[in-house]
Amino acid sequence: MSETLGANLTQVPAIDGWFTTGDKPALIGNKCTTCGTVFFPKAANYCRNPDCDGAEFTDAELSRHGRVWSFTDAQYQPPPPYITRTDPYQPFALAAVELEAEQMVILGQIADGFGVADLAVGQQVELVVEPLFSDDEHEYLVYRWRPVTNGGQVGKSEVESA
Amino acid sequence: MSHVVVAGVGMHPWGKWGRNFVEYGVAAARAAIADAGIGWRDVQFVSGADTMRNGYPGYVSGATFAQALGWTGARVASSYAACASGATAMEVARAEILAGRCEVAMVVGADTTPKGFLAPNAGDRPDDPDWLRFRLLGATNPTYFGLYARRRMALYGATERDFALVRSKNAKHGLNNPNARYRKDFSVEDVLGSAMVADPLRLLEICATSDGGAAVILTSAEWAKRRGITKPVQVRAISTVTPSFPQTVIEMPNFSTDSGVAVPDAVTPFKSAIAAAAYQESGIGPEDLSLAEVYDLSSALELDWYEDIALCKAGEAEKLLHDGDTTIGGRIPVNPSGGLACFGEAVPAQALAQVCEVVWQLRGQATGRQVEGATSGITANQGLFGHGSSVLLST
Numbered sequence: 001m002s003e004t005l006g007a008n009l010t011q012v013p014a015i016d017g018w019f020t021t022g023d024k025p026a027l028i029g030n031k032c033t034t035c036g037t038v039f040f041p042k043a044a045n046y047c048r049n050p051d052c053d054g055a056e057f058t059d060a061e062l063s064r065h066g067r068v069w070s071f072t073d074a075q076y077q078p079p080p081p082y083i084t085r086t087d088p089y090q091p092f093a094l095a096a097v098e099l100e101a102e103q104m105v106i107l108g109q110i111a112d113g114f115g116v117a118d119l120a121v122g123q124q125v126e127l128v129v130e131p132l133f134s135d136d137e138h139e140y141l142v143y144r145w146r147p148v149t150n151g152g153q154v155g156k157s158e159v160e161s162a
Numbered sequence: 163m164s165h166v167v168v169a170g171v172g173m174h175p176w177g178k179w180g181r182n183f184v185e186y187g188v189a190a191a192r193a194a195i196a197d198a199g200i201g202w203r204d205v206q207f208v209s210g211a212d213t214m215r216n217g218y219p220g221y222v223s224g225a226t227f228a229q230a231l232g233w234t235g236a237r238v239a240s241s242y243a244a245c246a247s248g249a250t251a252m253e254v255a256r257a258e259i260l261a262g263r264c265e266v267a268m269v270v271g272a273d274t275t276p277k278g279f280l281a282p283n284a285g286d287r288p289d290d291p292d293w294l295r296f297r298l299l300g301a302t303n304p305t306y307f308g309l310y311a312r313r314r315m316a317l318y319g320a321t322e323r324d325f326a327l328v329r330s331k332n333a334k335h336g337l338n339n340p341n342a343r344y345r346k347d348f349s350v351e352d353v354l355g356s357a358m359v360a361d362p363l364r365l366l367e368i369c370a371t372s373d374g375g376a377a378v379i380l381t382s383a384e385w386a387k388r389r390g391i392t393k394p395v396q397v398r399a400i401s402t403v404t405p406s407f408p409q410t411v412i413e414m415p416n417f418s419t420d421s422g423v424a425v426p427d428a429v430t431p432f433k434s435a436i437a438a439a440a441y442q443e444s445g446i447g448p449e450d451l452s453l454a455e456v457y458d459l460s461s462a463l464e465l466d467w468y469e470d471i472a473l474c475k476a477g478e479a480e481k482l483l484h485d486g487d488t489t490i491g492g493r494i495p496v497n498p499s500g501g502l503a504c505f506g507e508a509v510p511a512q513a514l515a516q517v518c519e520v521v522w523q524l525r526g527q528a529t530g531r532q533v534e535g536a537t538s539g540i541t542a543n544q545g546l547f548g549h550g551s552s553v554l555l556s557t
Contacts, residue, residue, distance in 0.1 A: 014297070014298055015288065015294070015298060032424070035424040035425075036423055036424045037408075037420075037421050037423055037424040037425070038421040038423055039421065040417065040418050041291075041417060041418075048407060048420065049407060049408075049424055049425055050407050051425070052424070069309075069313065069412070070309040070310070070312045070313035070316070071308075071309065071312055071361075072304075072305055072307075072308025072309050072311075072312055072360045072361050072362075072363075073308070073360060073361045074300055074302065074305060074360065075357070075358050075359055075360065075361070076359060078296060078300035078301070078302050079281035079296065079302070080281065080296070081282065081286070081293060081296050081297040082296045082297060082300040083297070092300065093361075094299060094300075094301060094305055094309075096309050096412045102421050102423060103408075103410075103421050103422035103423050104410075104418055104419050104420065104421040104422070104423075105410070105411075105412050105418060105419040106417060106418045107295075107299060107301060107309075107412055107416070107417050107418065108299065109299055109300065116361045120316075121312065121313065121316035121317075122316070132298065142298055142299075
């Protein structure tokens with residue numbers, strides 16, 4: 001995806017091939033065609049199941065919803081290569097999220113506008129894609145987890161902080 | 163079966179001076195050699211624990227230390243296993259002795275660390291998860307410690323006060339340790355009053371990065387006997403196991419766990435498997451232990467270790483702590499050295515520092531922090547990307 005913003009910044013993923021964009025973004029993992037194990041980030045040309053020597057994989061979009069396995073935040077600015085978008089630095093939260101169908105846990109930042117006060121272990125979250133940082137030409141996007149309650153959002157909307 | 167003993171241990175105190183890491187390693191090596199009552203020329207094998215943050219000499223630490231002490235033609239190896247490097251280097255040395263290829267080996271590790279968070283080495287490396295987790299997520303090491311701590315609170319009802327009590331206990335343990343960097347008494351309130359870093363963990367609860375060096379002289383039991391070294395501490399086990407697939411607990415520096423879709427969960431989670439292998443090899447169980455040195459990268463992580471090394475069942479660590487069992491004078495003191503809380507982490511030296519502490523405890527030489535009548539002790543630690551590390555020692 002690339003779309004031009006008012007500030008003449010083109011939006012591009014901060015890393016290629018890890019997630020889809022659009023209204024219902026999803027993480028892109030892959031699946032071993034021999035044993036069915038799912039990987040994210042994608043496995044290379046070898047399956048990490050010790051009893052499988054599979055070498056063929058098909059891309060697989062992962063579940064867009066999961067439950068918080070645990071969460072924390074970053075009160076201090078992380079060192080490079082992290083690039084902060086704001087000056088002064090704004091703390092952000094992170095969560096490790098369990099995907100039921102894939103039986104795996106995936107770490108991500110929490111969406112803009114939400115903090116640890118909005119989170120609980122076991123809570124449902126949804127995958128979104130938001131700006132991570134920008135340079136003179138591009139705004140770089142990353143996947144994030146956004147808390148949901150009864151299918152709706154809690155806290156501030158992503159629009160306010162975009 | 164022949165076995166391996168510890169003839170000498172030595173450390174350079176932990177601190178933050180920014181001097182060349184070789185200086186700390188040489189000081190530790192000379193202290194260990196003196197402690198063993200041998201000479202440098204007696205050492206037939208040098209096993210270095212590498213540092214990744216000090217240029218090429220750090221990647222070939224065995225040779226670097228051997229050259230600094232003066233080339234003698236001794237054989238050499240250099241090992242890197244992140245936080246587990248010291249134990250891995252020790253296992254290499256032990257294997258050389260057990261194989262009958264040498265009788266006297268020295269294991270040494272030292273580090274000089276930059277200020278602040280441990281960050282990846284410079285240069286863009288989009289294929290390296292350790293680089294990517296900083297770039298895409300801003301996920302530092304304390305991020306993972308915070309996740310484990312919050313998980314513990316949700317599963318077992320642990321509180322921020324429980325975590326602070328761990329830190330306070332370790333502060334008291336380390337007060338009189340001459341090698342510790344931080345020798346200051348902190349109350350639970352002091353800890354809770356420090357700045358939040360990675361919710362629910364505060365500044366005083368997350369281990370700092372330190373300079374330091376540690377060394378261990380290993381010999382065959384027969385060699386020690388010939389040299390008149392009486393009742394040396396015995397190396398009963400060294401565990402360097404990897405996780406079993408699927409690893410379903412998220413670990414530094416990963417973005418995800420393994421998927422359990424195709425294969426059921428591992429019977430023994432990784433951190434439990436580390437100690438279990440040491441118990442199995444030694445025939446010594448958790449109920450036999452006099453003390454433990456575990457890797458308290460955070461206050462909360464120490465509680466996880468109580469369960470991982472089977473001092474208690476899952477969810478009972480807080481009770482063990484509050485009952486005073488893990489305080490010096492209690493049933494099974496944990497981190498009598500003061501732990502990483504009082505040392506800060508000097509990566510390649512840290513697993514060896516744990517061994518030094520257990521050796522001093524088993525010899526009755528841990529002045530000011532002695533676990534009375536100690537006869538056996540375990541170390542436990544885990545290196546980035548899946549290096550297990552546990553050493554079990556006994557009198």
